[in-house]
Amino acid sequence: MKKIAVFTSGGDAPGMNACVRAAVRSAIYNGVEVVGIIRGYKGMIEGDFQPLSSHSVSNIIQKGGTILKSARCEEFKTKEGRAKAYDQLVKNGIEGLIAIGGDGSFTGADLFLKDFDIPTIGCPGTIDNDLYGTDYTIGFDTAVNTALDAIDKIRDTADSHDRVFMIEVMGRNSGYIAVQSGIGGGAELVMIPEYQTTSEEVIHALSKGKENKKASSIVVVAEGKVAGRVHDIAKDVKEALPHFDIRVSTLGHIQRGGKPSALDRILASRMGVAAAEALLNGRKNEMVGIIDDKIVFTPFSDAISKSKPLNDDLVKMVNVLSI
Amino acid sequence: MKKIAVFTSGGDAPGMNACVRAAVRSAIYNGVEVVGIIRGYKGMIEGDFQPLSSHSVSNIIQKGGTILKSARCEEFKTKEGRAKAYDQLVKNGIEGLIAIGGDGSFTGADLFLKDFDIPTIGCPGTIDNDLYGTDYTIGFDTAVNTALDAIDKIRDTADSHDRVFMIEVMGRNSGYIAVQSGIGGGAELVMIPEYQTTSEEVIHALSKGKENKKASSIVVVAEGKVAGRVHDIAKDVKEALPHFDIRVSTLGHIQRGGKPSALDRILASRMGVAAAEALLNGRKNEMVGIIDDKIVFTPFSDAISKSKPLNDDLVKMVNVLSI
Amino acid sequence: MKKIAVFTSGGDAPGMNACVRAAVRSAIYNGVEVVGIIRGYKGMIEGDFQPLSSHSVSNIIQKGGTILKSARCEEFKTKEGRAKAYDQLVKNGIEGLIAIGGDGSFTGADLFLKDFDIPTIGCPGTIDNDLYGTDYTIGFDTAVNTALDAIDKIRDTADSHDRVFMIEVMGRNSGYIAVQSGIGGGAELVMIPEYQTTSEEVIHALSKGKENKKASSIVVVAEGKVAGRVHDIAKDVKEALPHFDIRVSTLGHIQRGGKPSALDRILASRMGVAAAEALLNGRKNEMVGIIDDKIVFTPFSDAISKSKPLNDDLVKMVNVLSI
């Protein structure tokens, strides 16, 4: 391989730039040319390519977002779209791809390989930590720290006013962000998609907390399929506990941005280096992961379809720690 | 005066603890005893008093919220309620009060003085910066910095995805937080209660930005009377500009908490010292303020009723800076 | 067991309070009484004990330092000292100990068990990450993030002025903080005790960087046995490269303090819970660790004496990433 391309796709996540930097420098270190594709599959179809030198990825390791930008692309889901993309790659002499993103990105790469035999190695870039084949995804640790920082701030007010705060965090179908920020934030209760916690259980826990003289409480709610569900739950709780001063906060998009944490920078750097080396060594159609501190590779199909279970011990620990 | 009491009232604001510490130590320095009243007027009525030594306010200057807690109190609005409070003060030998809070707190103090001749000096503690008689209120600078930090994070995503973000910040009827965080955050537009910016103007500004090749934009919206109005505006804009990718974020309660900034710690410390000295020197029924770096005193009635105008130059500057 | 005691010992580390909270609540959850010992072995000898309820560890999970304080204690190294400590424990009905600290703390516990058969379980609390038997020690992740934050700030100046900055980080004999903050900070070179990097190698690397048009460079130096060695190295480099603008910064004690990161809060919470459960289940003389996300126990003697090797891949990666 003489020339490869790197792109980011799906929702942005802190650490994506650190991963781009590492993939680019690792490829160059191994004597291979690199181009960046702007706006993922959309830019691939449109031929929006940019040569990347070692210098052009300087001073980005600490930046949130993605310098290669990201966009949705319906066209790539069609065979015609992928044919256009393939033509662009051929025209530019690109022989392999590094995709940084989530399940949508890897589904696209999977189809692309089947159609046109273009090898892709993926790096898991999503704050949701919902990909099988890696302990952590790029951006997750930063998102948890950002959520925690917000919870710490909100607790100042909760304590000062003896309030209950119900705080919705991101994570789509995964409760990872909720559980970690709940434990780290000293929450009284965490509601996650993996367990069907009912409003009744919330009401019960808060009542019990009151009996134990808890003046204020934090409930962390994972957004689940539909962002905003915290408002419905809060409505139930307010009706059942009219004497509680209950407030709602949805943390929203601040969780996607910001400087990557140390863990995310190092994780992303390791994955970027491993992805470039793997691609140059002939691997394809796999996602790089780190499990038990070791680099591992998982076929895209498994990374997307298999589910990664939450650590049950963590979920149980919330009960012990909130007494 | 031999003994005074300090309390916080209204919404909590970062720097209130720094102000409590300064008032307490300044009083003690001047040979006067101090008690803290827990939960403002509510605690005054219930006699929830706590002696405060120099040591008991150690290590709180950097803490958000208020260690003296805050609460609403309907009862104090009645003459009977105030009579109970007065009895508690007399019983505890308290001869003067330092109230840290906003207009509600000062209205209460004003009534209290009229009924029972208890002297109060107020310190302006509110993130909204909406009190006449001081350039800054305690908590405002921290709230702006917190909003900015969130806007910086959201811009990472806005840039990565070429999106428009409409971000609602706090401030009630005042546009101070919105203007400052809008300028500091590099916003394309700021919507504040003081000017009746219409949805049409937002639509016009965003369209013009697109013509000027702006890929992403930030619109900062002051909450105004009803928190959540950003959603209505966003609906209008989405309808008019269907090709824009528009997202909404309401920053909410994170703006109230967190470590106070340097400015807020120093401001709060100066005000706390000045309040204690003024009370001991016989002043009453006035709010301490700092205007042009000098300590000034304003009657409660003026502080509450007079309006503090926004600096028009700042508002106009947004247009120049967003080209 | 009906009553146990918790204490912190050695240098403070962010997350120690989260660990204290978890140990206390886990013990209470299991029906056991808990007291805190103030200032470690010193307080044990002096009988400085404090009953801890679930409530008394509220709102400390986010606090740096240790609410139980820490101190050196020469007296405990003598048999007489330990006898005094034992008497205090017996007098207070304390049947087991949870020690949060580093190798000095565990050496003491080991001797204590041999003399008086008091069971202790240890939790690894040190920013240096130099204990065998756990992937991470409590405080390490926060220290790396703090170092990174400082490096990010210093790079602003390095870039603006085309300078070389040599930055000394903590870690005693271990290069963990240096390697992680070096990779995360995009350093051109990392000097660690595990490898005998000479001044010549630094000079060579900086010269090569200049040839590659690097305008500014960051060198991260682990303090090693003697804090301040960065000044000697910088002197050599300045002599060899008189045309470089070289500055030195020693990060110092800021690395020990601050709010614990998400990882440290969760790690410390898990370890605290596991320590209490282990002690109640009859384990003794072991340190709790987490390896590959699983709770493990290591005899104190191994935790102290065995060395934990750095991940060589990380060390090598610095070269790839700094091209």
Add this chain to the structure above:
Amino acid sequence: MKKIAVFTSGGDAPGMNACVRAAVRSAIYNGVEVVGIIRGYKGMIEGDFQPLSSHSVSNIIQKGGTILKSARCEEFKTKEGRAKAYDQLVKNGIEGLIAIGGDGSFTGADLFLKDFDIPTIGCPGTIDNDLYGTDYTIGFDTAVNTALDAIDKIRDTADSHDRVFMIEVMGRNSGYIAVQSGIGGGAELVMIPEYQTTSEEVIHALSKGKENKKASSIVVVAEGKVAGRVHDIAKDVKEALPHFDIRVSTLGHIQRGGKPSALDRILASRMGVAAAEALLNGRKNEMVGIIDDKIVFTPFSDAISKSKPLNDDLVKMVNVLSI
């Protein structure tokens, strides 16, 4: 005027980029072309100019350092050097200058005007806040907040170990940073160049603190003429108080970098806009300042030579607040 140039000079300060952005956009808004000069007077002599569009200063308001870089330039101090610089400006059609920097920068501009009648308007960019003609210089508020953040972290350790920490902050001959970070950080004592505090006074204050049962203390020391003087003072104190556990920390270059605070972004934006407007309106040889929230202009000679007194009330307040 049809074309002007902007440059930064002297030590970098957070907010310089916000000022560059504002000056550039304000000039363009007024129909004038702008170029950036790279590395201040050095780049002026070498003709290192770069055209700046509104777009080229996007997304820099939040960045520390200066995108225009800064460098020392001995050559500009000679008439020959200035003649070269003048030729470059003429060749490039540049008719006026905006200089962002400190006294060195303004001294150069003053000489330049006398020799070649090139008008310059200056913006005060230095963390030291030592320029006459403005309440705040660009970067000062951020530097104080950074110092405070470090002091907060160090206090965690000071409290945990009952230690005295002597912390050296920047500021050259000015005590501004020391006083503000001392008050904000709850320091027991602040040593500044404006007052000749002796080691004896430090020893006395610490002894008194011990009598008052202060377990830990923070002393903030302004660097003064020679950075590192804290070590000499600490040596004296250690000798006189051998039973105190005294540690030293020099905060160093972290104080120059990082994201600018809200105050610095707004201050820098206002100054940048005012500087461009003033230059276009024919003003020259003056520094923009903000006093009592109003834009004012001060001749370079006064800005450099007149001294700005510290607010004595703040200095005295340290004694009241540290009881």
